[in-house]
Amino acid sequence: MSEQKPPRWDMTNVYPSLSSNEYAKDLARLISLIETQSNYVAGPMQQLNAQSDLKSLAKTAGDLIEQTNEIFLIKGTMTAYIESFVSTDSYNKEAQTKQSEFDQVAVRIEKLQVQISAWIGQIAAALPKLIELDERTKAHPYFLYEAAKYSRYMMSEKEEMLAAELSLSGSTAWTKLQGTVTSQYSVPFEMDGKIQKMPMPALINLRSHPDAEVRKKGYEAENQAWNTLKEPLAAAMNGIKGEVNTLNARRGREDALHASIDQSHIDRETLEAMFSAMRDSFPMFRGYFRSKAKRLGHENGKLPWWDVFAPVGESNTVYTFAEAKEFILEQFGEFSPRLSAFAKHAFESHWIDAEQRSGKRGGAFCMEVPGVGESRVLCNFDGSLDTVTTIGHELGHAFHNDCAIKAHKTEIQKMTPMTLAETASIMCETIINHASLKKVRNDSERLAILEAKLAGDSQVIVDIYSRYLFEKEVFERREKSELSADELCDIMEKAQLATYGDGLDERYLQKWMWTWKPHYYSAGFSFYNYPYAFGLLFGTGLYAIYQKRGNDFVEDYVQLLASTGEASAADLAARFGIDIRRKQFWTDSLKIIGTQVDEYIHIK
Numbered sequence: 001m002s003e004q005k006p007p008r009w010d011m012t013n014v015y016p017s018l019s020s021n022e023y024a025k026d027l028a029r030l031i032s033l034i035e036t037q038s039n040y041v042a043g044p045m046q047q048l049n050a051q052s053d054l055k056s057l058a059k060t061a062g063d064l065i066e067q068t069n070e071i072f073l074i075k076g077t078m079t080a081y082i083e084s085f086v087s088t089d090s091y092n093k094e095a096q097t098k099q100s101e102f103d104q105v106a107v108r109i110e111k112l113q114v115q116i117s118a119w120i121g122q123i124a125a126a127l128p129k130l131i132e133l134d135e136r137t138k139a140h141p142y143f144l145y146e147a148a149k150y151s152r153y154m155m156s157e158k159e160e161m162l163a164a165e166l167s168l169s170g171s172t173a174w175t176k177l178q179g180t181v182t183s184q185y186s187v188p189f190e191m192d193g194k195i196q197k198m199p200m201p202a203l204i205n206l207r208s209h210p211d212a213e214v215r216k217k218g219y220e221a222e223n224q225a226w227n228t229l230k231e232p233l234a235a236a237m238n239g240i241k242g243e244v245n246t247l248n249a250r251r252g253r254e255d256a257l258h259a260s261i262d263q264s265h266i267d268r269e270t271l272e273a274m275f276s277a278m279r280d281s282f283p284m285f286r287g288y289f290r291s292k293a294k295r296l297g298h299e300n301g302k303l304p305w306w307d308v309f310a311p312v313g314e315s316n317t318v319y320t321f322a323e324a325k326e327f328i329l330e331q332f333g334e335f336s337p338r339l340s341a342f343a344k345h346a347f348e349s350h351w352i353d354a355e356q357r358s359g360k361r362g363g364a365f366c367m368e369v370p371g372v373g374e375s376r377v378l379c380n381f382d383g384s385l386d387t388v389t390t391i392g393h394e395l396g397h398a399f400h401n402d403c404a405i406k407a408h409k410t411e412i413q414k415m416t417p418m419t420l421a422e423t424a425s426i427m428c429e430t431i432i433n434h435a436s437l438k439k440v441r442n443d444s445e446r447l448a449i450l451e452a453k454l455a456g457d458s459q460v461i462v463d464i465y466s467r468y469l470f471e472k473e474v475f476e477r478r479e480k481s482e483l484s485a486d487e488l489c490d491i492m493e494k495a496q497l498a499t500y501g502d503g504l505d506e507r508y509l510q511k512w513m514w515t516w517k518p519h520y521y522s523a524g525f526s527f528y529n530y531p532y533a534f535g536l537l538f539g540t541g542l543y544a545i546y547q548k549r550g551n552d553f554v555e556d557y558v559q560l561l562a563s564t565g566e567a568s569a570a571d572l573a574a575r576f577g578i579d580i581r582r583k584q585f586w587t588d589s590l591k592i593i594g595t596q597v598d599e600y601i602h603i604k
């Protein structure tokens with residue numbers, strides 16, 4: 001990767017800059033739309049109730065939907081634009097100020113949505129009839145029914161308003177603190193005889209470094225750093241989980257999981273069916289961990305944490321960014337020319353920010369920029385097959401967005417739950433994986449590809465389940481008292497032992513996983529973990545159908561992606577003849593992964 005630096009993204013077609021007239025004009029327009037909706041909500045909307053005539057109700061619901069779509073379009077665009085600076089440069093003061101200003105505006109939108117949901121809840125009984133009376137309500141039935149359902153778990157309007165305002169100085173502030181602390185902290189680290197300042201995300205990425213000594217030293221440096229940072233991070237965790245518990249209790253939720261599964265558009269039956277299949281699969285994954293440990297020379301057959309992500313086989317190939325692009329486009333092309341053409345466009349239009357640098361957040365994500373009908377992808381590209389796959393994954397999200405954009409879906413229709421949001425990304429990962437396995441020339445290459453795939457899958461099943469166990473216990477114990485950093489570490493270790501079992505060396509677990517995974521620090525979405533498992537297993541199940549049906553599957557698939565905001569996961573799955581409340585579907589997907597584990601174990 002020597003000659004060319006991985007690229008940064010280009011945002012200039014969205015606005016010229018944060019201080020531009022164009023940005024200011026959109027902000028002014030957004031505020032004016034919010035004021036119009038505020039007046040509407042306080043006036044015409046409040047004058048109607050369950051006893052009003054259906055025609056007026058339908059028109060009012062239709063007006064509210066239309067206003068909301070307009071507001072969400074600008075809000076989504078501005079949020080993404082600000083995020084493009086904040087996520088890549090946490091030192092950018094102007095962006096932080098703009099974000100903070102924008103948070104105030106976003107809260108007004110949130111408050112309006114709460115009032116609208118409450119009103120929809122009041123007229124819930126009339127929904128089946130009124131939906132038919134207006135083109136706009138007809139286009140958004142799922143949104144209306146979901147709003148009515150959500151309204152059952154709301155505090156009084158005044159309390160909801162106060163909670164939304166206070167979240168800015170509560171959970172939102174904690175979330176920001178966690179992001180800033182983990183992205184800005186750098187530690188001196190010696191590599192290739194040179195001591196360099198290494199930001200935490202780059203240090204974490206050393207987990208997949210080809211040199212075992214570097215991985216081990218990285219692990220030790222990481223542990224030391226987290227020990228230094230543990231107090232502010234534990235405070236952030238306590239602040240967020242405490243706030244979520246308080247609000248859930250006030251809203252009449254059964255537990256912290258309750259709101260999460262509603263937001264995921266699934267139910268407990270589905271989740272338990274999936275979890276049960278996952279628990280059954282742990283011995284299979286432990287077989288993979290043990291085989292990997294042996295390959296890396298750990299005679300006890302147990303992996304120390306620093307080797308969980310170690311490359312195995314001939315994956316020491318380092319990709320340049322240009323090679324990564326070529327590889328991805330080729331593999332996508334085998335699935336569908338549309339997917340490949342789309343990805344090419346994303347690369348060539350500078351939608352991807354891949355360079356690692358200080359102040360940039362770790363990990364990867366994709367965001368839609370609705371105002372320009374595009375997406376942007378952030379990742380920390382280091383040339384490993386793992387980070388190549390990550391680009392493929394994130395481009396899957398972008399493709400998902402594109403399917404909805406091309407189908408002219410409204411902003412409301414596009415609101416996809418986390419569970420289904422991972423479908424396309426996992427499909428893209430699977431496409432890359434299967435296509436590249438077909439092309440291997442020898443066992444060592446095969447081993448490297450299987451390794452990358454299984455390292456990822458075992459994270460999504462085994463590690464994700466440990467994160468679920470961790471978060472469940474944190475929520476339960478946070479009800480009684482705050483948790484110290486040490487207690488959080490204990491809960492994490494316990495969760496890792498329960499899932500990885502004898503696949504991990506119990507002397508070298510990673511008790512600090514809770515410090516840097518941003519998912520634990522989202523007050524708006526608790527249990528930001530199982531949706532990944534859902535996505536992997538759902539995507540794998542769909543891939544199996546693609547293998548059976550071939551090309552004629554692709555059109556159905558594109559339509560499914562365009563509709564993920566318009567039905568429950570179970571209803572969407574039913575279109576493919578899949579019953580996700582049955583354990584069998586999940587077990588079958590895990591079996592597909594199991595055949596790869598078998599293959600892995602048997603390669604000499």
Ligand SMILES: [Zn+2]
Nearest residue numbers: 393397422425
């Ligand atoms: Zn994803």
